Every structure is written in structure tokens, then in C-alpha cells.
Amino acid sequence: MEPEVYPHPKYKTVKVWDLPGIGTPNFKADEYLKLVVFERYDFFIIIASDRFKECHTQLAKEIMRMGKKFYFVRSKMDSIINAEKRKKSFDQKKTLDTIREDCEKGLRKIGIEDPVVFLISNFELGKYDLNQLQERMERELPQHKRRVLMLALPNITLEINEKKKKALEKNIGIVAFLSALGATVPIPGLSFALDLAIVTREIETYYSTFGLDDTSLQKLCERSWKTTEEFRSLMKSPLSGVINPSSILYLVGAASLVVAENAVEYAVSLIPILGTMVAGGMSYVTVSKMLKRALDDIAEDARNVLMASVQTEL
Structure with a gap:
């Protein structure tokens, strides 16, 4: 009876509102x-x-008249397909095409030109049209909101997995620049400490975004017949156990390399102007490489977990 808001568990600025059903005497389209x-x-x-x-299309017309976007979703596709499978002549593609065409024809009859209908199952999110719906929403959102939408989506298709990786890659330059600023301050150990803190925080973001954190994995287990341990066994990144300084050091090859780089950064940062630029540049390159390698590994782990979960559902 009232609009109910559901904040995203990881991205608090993303909110999904569940609105009262339209078509009842209390909720007419024009009001x-x-x-x-x-x-x-x-x-x-x-x-x-x-x-x-008709009440759905009346609402769509009102939304259109007021200048905002709307999307038609036909839900419960799993129930429909399971019922149709009992027929000897069952053909899944033909069944989906018929449902889509029937919906589009009905919408055209009541005044919606060129309707697009997305077929979705809540229990089989990776199937049907959820990926197309996501792409359409992303394309039509303002630029500054597209990245947030992409990162907030559950990791349920290979396409979303790859898009998340690309979205996170774009942030590596910003993070590395923050590290470079820290390298310009001539305090022994400061750059090394900052790099570890920055890289650790960014890697934690990667795990959360790809749904590989403990909470997300537990929810994935609830939807499948696999255990957390089975999913973790698919994660090959040295960071998958625990994120700490020693596990992060593998990203640059060895601890001695980091120590040597830290000493060189400190030495050159003592040289006015030129030394500061060199120290900052070294830190920028190092952190960029560390994060790129970490992101590649974690995205691959996410892909493996996703494929295993899809196979379980099938």
C-alpha cells in the first residue's frame, strides 16, 4: 500500500523501490x-x-509524458517453460518467441508503439533477457550513474563479469595517482605503507564487487547445491585466502623488490623537483601493475565461480 525502499547492501546510494500495484481503485494511472x-x-x-x-500501459504513457524511462518485464519464465515442457512439440526458442510476440502485440493494441519486452526468471537470473535489460538501462542512464549500476548488479552472467572488470580497470589510474602523491613526501616507509593500504582497500572492493566476499558466497550457496569450500577451491588467486601484506607482495614478484623500490623512492624524493617526480612515477607504475594483476586474477576467479554456479543450476 506504500512505496517501500530497499537500499543495495553494498552501494548505499543505489535504491530499489517497490511501488504499490497499479489498477486498484486507490491507485489509478493518472494519479x-x-x-x-x-x-x-x-x-x-x-x-x-x-x-x-491496460493499467500497465496507462502508467507507461504517464511516465513517458513526464519524460522518464520505463521497461516492461514479463516475469516467472521458469514456471511457463516448465509447464510447456510437458508438450511433445516443445521448442524453447519458439515458446519464448511466442510469449514475447504475444506481449508485444497486446501492448501495441493499447497504444504502445514499438514495445520491447524483457523475459525474466527470478530463480534463473542468468537465463533469458536479464543481460539485455541491464544493457538497455546502462545505455539510457546518465553517464555518471552507469558505473554505479554496473558495479551494483549481481555477478550472474559472463558479460556482466567482463563489464565489471572493465569498469574497475578505469579506476586503477586514479588509485595509482593517490599512491604517487604519497611517494613525493620524503618520510622513510611512508610510500610503502600507503601503497599497501591503498592496494588492500582496492582489492577488498574487487572481491565485494565480483561477489567473492564471504557474505556473497554464502548467498550463492543458498541458491545452489555447492558449499562455500567448493567455491573457494575454484579461486586460484593467492589473495583469496586472506588479504595481508605478505599475500599482496606476490603482486610485484617478491618482498625484496618492494623494499628496494621503497628505498629508491625515498632517496630520489629528497632531490628537489626532479626527485619528487621520479618517486611519484615509480609509485604510480608499481601500484598500477599490482592492481592490474590482482584484478585479472580475481576476475578469473569470479568467472570460475560463476560457471560452476550456472552448471549447478542447469
């Missing part, structure tokens, strides 16, 4: 958007578990 405070939402997802009704 609905005012009642649910239309201005606060970036876009709307109109969900139906059977045919789209």
Missing part, C-alpha cells in the same frame, strides 16, 4: 505517479506475471 512521488526515481520497471493490462 499514481503523484502518489508515489514520481520525481525521486531514475527509471521504472513495470512487471507482469501474465499479460500486460
